[in-house]
Amino acid sequence: MKYVDEFRDRDKASALVREIESLVARIEVVKQRPINIMEVCGGHTHSIFRYGIEGMLPEAIELVHGPGCPVCVLPMGIVDDCVAIAEQPGVIFTTFGDAMRVPGTRKSLLQAKAEGADVRMVYSPMDALALARRNPEREVVFFGIGFETTMPSTALTILQAASDGAANFSVFCNHITIVPTIKAILDSPDLQLDGFLGPGHVSMVIGTAPYEFISRHYRKPMVVAGFEPLDVLQSIWMVLKQIDEGRAEIENQYSRVVLDAGNAAALSALSRVYELREFFEWRGLGSIDHSGVRIRSDYARFDAERKFTLRNARIADPKSCQCGEVLKGVIRPWQCKIFGTACTPETPVGALMVSSEGACAAYYQYGGIKKQATLA
Amino acid sequence: MTVIARRASRPLGRVSVPTVTLAHGGGGSAMKDLIDDVFVAAFDNAELAALEDQARFVLADLARHGDRLAFTTDSFVVDPLFFPGGDIGKLAVCGTVNDLAVGGARPLYLSCAVVIEEGLPVDTLRRIAGSMAQTARVAGVEVVTGDTKVVQRGACDKLFITTTGIGVIRPGLDLGLHRAQPGDVVLVNGLLGDHGAAILGARGDMALETPIESDCAALHELIAALLAAAPGVRFIRDATRGGLATVLNEIAEASRVAIEIDEALTPLRDEVKGFCEILGLDPLYLANEGKIVVVAPAAEAEAALAALRAHPLGAGACLIGEVGEGEAGRVTMNTVLGGRRIVDMLVGEQLPRIC
Numbered sequence: 001m002k003y004v005d006e007f008r009d010r011d012k013a014s015a016l017v018r019e020i021e022s023l024v025a026r027i028e029v030v031k032q033r034p035i036n037i038m039e040v041c042g043g044h045t046h047s048i049f050r051y052g053i054e055g056m057l058p059e060a061i062e063l064v065h066g067p068g069c070p071v072c073v074l075p076m077g078i079v080d081d082c083v084a085i086a087e088q089p090g091v092i093f094t095t096f097g098d099a100m101r102v103p104g105t106r107k108s109l110l111q112a113k114a115e116g117a118d119v120r121m122v123y124s125p126m127d128a129l130a131l132a133r134r135n136p137e138r139e140v141v142f143f144g145i146g147f148e149t150t151m152p153s154t155a156l157t158i159l160q161a162a163s164d165g166a167a168n169f170s171v172f173c174n175h176i177t178i179v180p181t182i183k184a185i186l187d188s189p190d191l192q193l194d195g196f197l198g199p200g201h202v203s204m205v206i207g208t209a210p211y212e213f214i215s216r217h218y219r220k221p222m223v224v225a226g227f228e229p230l231d232v233l234q235s236i237w238m239v240l241k242q243i244d245e246g247r248a249e250i251e252n253q254y255s256r257v258v259l260d261a262g263n264a265a266a267l268s269a270l271s272r273v274y275e276l277r278e279f280f281e282w283r284g285l286g287s288i289d290h291s292g293v294r295i296r297s298d299y300a301r302f303d304a305e306r307k308f309t310l311r312n313a314r315i316a317d318p319k320s321c322q323c324g325e326v327l328k329g330v331i332r333p334w335q336c337k338i339f340g341t342a343c344t345p346e347t348p349v350g351a352l353m354v355s356s357e358g359a360c361a362a363y364y365q366y367g368g369i370k371k372q373a374t375l376a
Numbered sequence: 377m378t379v380i381a382r383r384a385s386r387p388l389g390r391v392s393v394p395t396v397t398l399a400h401g402g403g404g405s406a407m408k409d410l411i412d413d414v415f416v417a418a419f420d421n422a423e424l425a426a427l428e429d430q431a432r433f434v435l436a437d438l439a440r441h442g443d444r445l446a447f448t449t450d451s452f453v454v455d456p457l458f459f460p461g462g463d464i465g466k467l468a469v470c471g472t473v474n475d476l477a478v479g480g481a482r483p484l485y486l487s488c489a490v491v492i493e494e495g496l497p498v499d500t501l502r503r504i505a506g507s508m509a510q511t512a513r514v515a516g517v518e519v520v521t522g523d524t525k526v527v528q529r530g531a532c533d534k535l536f537i538t539t540t541g542i543g544v545i546r547p548g549l550d551l552g553l554h555r556a557q558p559g560d561v562v563l564v565n566g567l568l569g570d571h572g573a574a575i576l577g578a579r580g581d582m583a584l585e586t587p588i589e590s591d592c593a594a595l596h597e598l599i600a601a602l603l604a605a606a607p608g609v610r611f612i613r614d615a616t617r618g619g620l621a622t623v624l625n626e627i628a629e630a631s632r633v634a635i636e637i638d639e640a641l642t643p644l645r646d647e648v649k650g651f652c653e654i655l656g657l658d659p660l661y662l663a664n665e666g667k668i669v670v671v672a673p674a675a676e677a678e679a680a681l682a683a684l685r686a687h688p689l690g691a692g693a694c695l696i697g698e699v700g701e702g703e704a705g706r707v708t709m710n711t712v713l714g715g716r717r718i719v720d721m722l723v724g725e726q727l728p729r730i731c
Contacts, residue, residue: 001646004653005712010640013713050658052715097727098656110724121727123655229713345723365720 007228008051016233017056023240024058029194034062036192036329037239040182041199042069042357043227049366051229061236064329065352065359067181067285068199070146071098072323072351072358075283076315078174079104085141085172085308086117092135094128095143096150097121098355103348105315125157125171132161132169141304144173149201151175151293152266155273158295158302172304173295176280178202179210180291186218190330195239197232198224200254205270207262208250215248226254273299281314283351284323321350326359333360340364386425388412396496401526411524414498415488418505419512423520431485431520433542438484441544446481448472449540457504457534459578461570461589464537465507467665470594471616472541473515477596478612478668480551480603481543486512489523491536504535515594517541549603555610556631560699561677563670565598565684566692567591568620569648572662577651584654588647593666598687605683606676615667618722621660623669624707625721632704637697637719639712660709661722671699 024030039045045065048054054063067073079102086093086109093109100109100121113119118138122128125142132140144154154171161169178199185191198211203224214222221242225235235253242249252258273296280292295303317323321343322336333339333352343349345361352358389409391400399406416425423431438445452468462470469486476483488508492501512519519539570591577586595614603609615623620642628635644659652659666689672680677695684690702708707719 001649001653004649008712010712010714017714049717051711051713052709052717053713054715056713056715100727101724229711229715365723366717 004228007226007230009230012230013056013233016230016237020061020233020237020240021058023237023244024060027240027244029243030060033192034060035194035240035243036062036064037195037197037236038064038066038185038193038329039197039225039232040066040068040178041197041202042072042355043199043201044197044225044232045069045359045362046357047227047229047232049362053229053232057236062329064193065326065333065362067185067282067327068147068178069352069355069357070150070176071102071355073176073282073284074099074102074145074174074351075281076103076105077281077311077313079108080106080313080315081310082109082143082172083107083112083117084310085304086112086119088139088308090138092118092120092131092138092140093143094120094122094131094140096123096145099143099145102354125154126160129157129161129164129166129169132166133164136168139168139170139307142169142171144171144175147176147178147199147202148205148270149199151274152205152263152269155269158273158299159269161302162299166302170302170304170307171295173274173293175274176282176292177276177290180288181282181285182211182214184285184288184291185328186214186220188328190325191328193220193329194243195220196222197235197239198222198250200224200226200231200258203252203254203258203262205263205266208252208258208260211250215250219248221248221251223251223253224258226257272296283317284321284327286324317351318349323350323352323360326352333363336360388417391498394497394499396492396494396498396501396526398494398526398528401492401524407524410498411522414501414505415522415524418502418509419488419519420509421518421520423518424522431487433485438544441482441484442546444545446476446479446543446545447541448475449538450475451536451538453533453536454575455533456578457500459590460574462592462665463504463507464535465504466511467592468537468539469508469511469515469517470592470665472539473517473594473596474614474668476541476543477594477599478551478614479543479545480549480599480612481545482600483515483517483541483543483596485542486517486519487521487540488519489538490525491532492524492526493532493534494526494529496534501535511594515596551609551611553611553613553627553630556627556633556635556671556699557610557673558633558699558701559674560610560671561674561695562624562635562637562697562699563672563677563680563684563693563695564615564620564643565595565668565670565690566666567643567645567648568615568664568667569644569652569659569662571665572619573648573651575663576655584651586647586651588645588651591664591666593689595666595668595689598684598689599668601687602670602680602683602690606672606680608676609670609672609680611671612668615664615669617663619659619661619663620669621658621707621719622721624719625705627669627671628707629705631699634700634702634704635697635707636700636702636710637707638710640710641694641696643692643694643696657726660719661726674698
C-alpha cells in the first residue's frame with residue numbers, strides 16, 4: 001500500500017535497530033540496569049506487538065506500556081452507568097466497538113445488548129447524530145471516550161447537534177486528557193522511567209507545547225511518535241540519542257502530521273464544548289486531578305449526565321489486580337499474580353487485559369516471545 | 377444418479393402473494409405451494425419432487441465412489457442476504473460442499489432447511505433458491521430433501537438456511553487435523569480475508585465503500601486436483617469464521633506442533649489491507665469462503681502448489697509458512713518488519729479499536 005509500506009520497510013528497520021544497538025552500547029546506565037522507555041499510547045503498544053518490535057530491540061531496552069488505552073482505563077462504575085443508560089426504555093446507546101467488551105460490575109455493554117438493550121457500534125459520533133435524526137422518537141446517547149484524539153469529533157458533533165436543534169441526542173462524556181496523567185505517573189515514587197514516546201494522534205490536536213514540563217521539571221526526554229513501525233523505531237532511537245547526549249527535550253518525530261502548535265480549529269472546538277473536571281477516576285491508576293472533561297453548561301441539553309440519573313459509583317479495582325504497577329512500569333505484565341490465570345482476555349479482571357491495546361492483553365495475545373526467551 | 381427412481385412429475389403449485397406469511401409455514405396448501413413454487417422448481421430433481429419425508433440412496437451406488445461416508449451440516453445466517461460476490465444461497469451450498477471436500481470427500485447430496493421470517497418477499501426467496509440451484513448444478517451436487525418453516529417477525533432475521541451434505545471418501549485417503557509434522561509446509565490457495573471484508577463493507581454501517589467481493593466458491597474440484605497431485609497432503613481446512621489464524625491454531629493445538637508463517641508471504645489484496653488498517657481489524661482473522669489452508673510434506677510442496685495454481689480457484693496459491701518443533705500449540709508470524717509475534721486464537725468477536 002502506498003504511503004504505508006514505506007513505513008514498514010525491513011531494511012530500514014534493521015538499519016535503525018543497528019543504530020539503536022550502537023547507541024545503547026555507549027550509554028553508561030545500561031551497565032547497571034535496563035533503559036525504561038514508556039510508550040504512553042495504546043496505539044503504539046499495538047504497533048509494537050503487531051510488528052514484533054520488542055523482540056528486535058537490544059535486551060537493555062525495556063518498553064513500558066503506558067496508560068494511553070482509553071478503553072483499558074475505563075472504571076467499572078462508568079461501564080455500569082453506560083449499561084444503566086442503555087437499559088432505559090427508548091434509548092439507543094452508541095459506542096466505539098472495543099468499549100463494548102469492558103466488564104462492569106454486573107455486565108458489559110455486549111452482555112446488555114444480548115439481553116435486549118439497543119446498543120449499537122458506530123465509527124464516529126456523527127453516525128450517532130445521524131441515527132438520532134432518523135429516530136426522532138428515540139433518545140440516542142453517544143458514549144464519548146478517548147483522549148484528545150477523539151475529543152474534537154465529539155465536540156464538533158455536539159456543536160452540530162446544537163445548530164440542528166437536535167432534541168433527542170446526548171453524549172455520555174468520559175473523555176480524558178493525557179497531560180495530567182503523565183504528570184501523575186512522573187510523580188509516582190516507585191517510577192523508573194528514562195524517557196517517553198509521546199502519543200502522536202493526541203499531539204495532532206494539542207501540539208507539542210503541553211509536554212514541555214516533562215523536559216523542564218522532570219528532566220526526561222519525550223519524542224512525539226507516529227504509529228507505523230519505523231516511526232516507533234526512529235522515535236526510540238531519538239529518545240536514546242537524547243539520553244546519550246544528556247539532553248531532555250520534547251522532539252517531534254511525527255512531523256508529517258503533528259504541528260508544534262497543534263490544530264487550532266480542533267482546540268477551539270474543545271474549549272467551546274468542554275471544561276475540566278476536578279478529578280477523574282482511572283481504572284488501575286485511581287483518581288487523577290483534572291484528568292477528565294465534562295460538557296459545559298451551555299450545551300447541558302446534550303449532556304447525558306444531566307439527562308439521566310446516574311449512580312456514578314466509585315468501584316474499587318479488584319484487590320488481586322496489579323494494573324497500576326504495570327502501568328507505571330514497576331512490574332511487567334507477566335509478573336502480575338493473576339496474569340494468564342484468573343485474568344485472561346476472555347475473563348479480564350484488570351483493565352489492561354480488556355482491549356487488544358492493553359499491555360497485558362497484548363502480551364497474552366501477541367507477545368511473550370521475548371519474555372519466553374528471557375525466562376528460558 | 378444414485379437416487380431411487382420415483383413416480384412421474386406432477387403439476388407444481390404456485391404462490392400468488394408477494395410476501396411470505398405465517399400461512400406458508402402452516403402445513404397446508406399455502407406451504408405446499410411455496411415449496412413447489414420456490415424450492416422444487418429451482419432444485420428440479422425427481423428425488424425432491426416426490427416430496428417424501430426423506431431422500432433415499434442405493435448404497436451400492438454410493439459405495440462406487442469410495443469406502444466411507446462423509447456427513448456434515450452448517451447453518452447460514454449472513455446479513456445482508458445479498459452481498460458483492462454472492463448471496464446466502466450460494467454460500468449455503470459452497471459452505472457445505474467445502475466442508476465435505478476438505479475431508480477428501482466427493483460431495484454428492486445436500487439438504488436445505490430454511491427458517492423464514494414472515495414478510496420476506498417471495499421473489500427474494502426465489503432468487504436465493506435459484507442461486508442455490510445454480511451453485512449446486514455447477515458443483516455437481518443435488519439438493520434432495522428439505523424443510524420450510526416460517527416464524528413471526530422478529531423471531532429470525534429475514535432468512536436462515538441450514539444445509540446438510542453427504543459425500544463419499546475414496547479408499548486410502550486419511551486427512552486429519554492431528555497429522556501435521558515438523559518440516560511440513562503450510563499453503564493457501566489465494567488472497568485472504570475477501571469474504572469478511574466484503575460482508576462488513578456490505579452491511580453499510582461504517583460508511584466505507586469497498587470494491588471487495590466475497591471469494592465464496594465450491595472448492596471440491598480444486599481439492600481433488602490437489603490430492604491427486606500431492607497424495608501425501610496431511611490436512612486441509614477451509615478458513616471460514618476466525619480466518620487463517622484460527623485454522624493455524626487448531627492445527628498447532630491438535631498436532632502438538634509449532635507453526636511459523638511469514639507475513640510477507642501471506643497474500644492479501646491492498647483493498648483488504650486498507651480496509652483493516654482503517655477499521656483496526658486484523659486480516660488474519662477475517663472470514664474466507666473460498667480459501668483453504670493445506671498442510672503438506674515438504675517433499676510435495678512443489679507438486680501441491682503447481683496443482684493448486686493450475687486451477688482457477690487456486691491461481692494465487694502460495695506457501696506461507698512451515699510446521700516446526702517449537703512450543704507445541706504455538707503459532708507465530710515473522711512480521712514484514714523483521715520482528716516476530718504470536719498469532720493467537722481470537723477472543724470473542726473482532727471489535728474495531730477506537731484510535
